[in-house]
Amino acid sequence: MTGTMMRSMDGEETEIDLRDEGDGEDDGEQQPWKTQLETVLEEEEEDLISTQSDTRPLIDERDPKQINECLKVSFEDVIAEPLSVRSGDRVWIWSHALFEASRVWFYRIITTLLAVPVSIIAGVLFAVLAFIHIWFLTPCVQVVLINTGWLQTLWSGVLDIFILPLCQSIAKCCRGISVRLTQE
Structure with a gap:
């Protein structure tokens, strides 16, 4: 059974291989699925921490404290046109x-x-x-x-x-x- 699972976290897609060990498509050392998921989650956590540093601004979140809420x-x-006059x-x-x-x-x-x-x-x-x-x-x-x-x-x-x-x-x-x- 060959399959992949796509998981979206913060707009970034991560592909996780869900192949069984007996699929014949061996890439060398095969780890159990749970171990691969934990590895991916740890890598994503490190990426998330590195993007939240003080020296590198967050590109996606530009108003995290909602300072300019009035400008939305x-x-x-x-x-706005009322019902009585319309173009x-x-x-x-x-x-x-x-x-x-x-x-x-x-x-x-x-x-x-x-x-x-x-x-x-x-x-x-x-x-x-x-x-x-x-x-x-x-x-x-x-x-x-x-x-x-x-x-x-x-x-x-x-x-x-x-x-x-x-x-x-x-x-x-x-x-x-x-x-x-x-x-x-």
Whole structure:
């Protein structure tokens, strides 16, 4: 009995040989089917891990955190004709086709021209922001926190001495109030 099994995982097809050992089509050392499947799964797991590294971006998943969910726009989201006014069917079909084609192709043209420069500018901007945050902002905040520790102690004392007893007294006074709504 000769056969193959196709298994699809993440769009990638894997062929597994399901031939019996007595088929006469020996390729040398024949392993049992389960061992071959485990080997294929281990290879696919290694491939999956290698594609998820930080240095190699995922080609299929370009918005894994759904940041640009609002940009999933279709023709029906932009143009919709009510029942009272309608254009001809051919006009509607051509409008839909031209909308989709122009949206896709102009995006491709613009990204071809501007994606690399904008990426460089964004990388420089985020590097500058990280530098400012790490080397200026965080040390300044730490200096302020160190030098105003006494102010924090004073403020917590004021809250504990004046504000907390006042709020507790108001809470005890209001505890006895109950509101009952009846319908007449």
